[in-house]
Amino acid sequence: MAAVEHAVEHETTTGLPNTKLAMWLFLASECLLFGALISAYVLYRGADPLDGPTPADVFDIPYTSVSAFVLLASSLTMVLALSAAQRDDAVRMRLWLLTTAMLGMIFVGGQVYEFTTFYNEGLTVDVNLFGTTFYVLTGFHGVHVTVGILMLLSLVGMSLAGRLPADAAFPVEMVGLYWHFVDIVWIVIFTVVYLIPTGTAG
């Protein structure tokens, strides 16, 4: 791997890398964002059941289950990329990063298809509060996945251009933390939004 000398773990007041600490702080703030969106969904999804489609009318659990498996698999490929980076195996690292990005693209593609299907079935953003909170919550999550894909592809590009630091595992670990966070948010969404029947939560 062509490497650029770059001191990742320099002296800090905490003894911890500032970048990693900042990433965890950012993820903590993201908990609040998604906590608010999930709260709004749980409170509002059954608020006006007479207008427009309900979750039971539109959800296709087998289809969404495949998406859940795909995103879960991408978390595994992400840690395999990190493992390869820690062994200084640049080829496998790039391979796993590309696989992770591809799985992310499959997930986002599936979400676009799902949104299109729901729209054709009459579930628009403004038809009822279920539609509004559902699209905002899952849409925000989809945007996060998309940003993660761009970060993964950037890592691959930087690796190919020899612009990753000597300790390539560090940036891979940082992107990985973000990617796994997106995965755990989906774990919650999949259970709360899709699997728990309407009217029983919140």
Add this chain to the structure above:
Amino acid sequence: MERTETRPVGPQTAPPRPSHGPHPSAKEYVRIGVVLAVLTALEVATYYVDVSRAILIPTLFVLAVLKFLLVVLWFMHLRFDDRRYARFFVMGLAGAATLYLIVLLLFGAFSG
């Protein structure tokens, strides 16, 4: 003669030290991945099984919490890293839970 220790005044920096212990091997990651897949399959299976909501909802929550913990502790390495990272994250989770409880209270969810 008594010796006195002088300490530097002002902002101090700590020497660099490993912020994490050894991470799991690729094989261990795969094993965790298989467990996650099995837990997800169990979640999906609840959709096809006719059980009462009183059993279904706690089961789904337990499965989701198990998956959440496996990803956070192993894939995000909180089990192996410095505990201060975990404190940051738990702070965010506690904030999200507090926010949810406040919203429930505002909407009178506990007022019968």
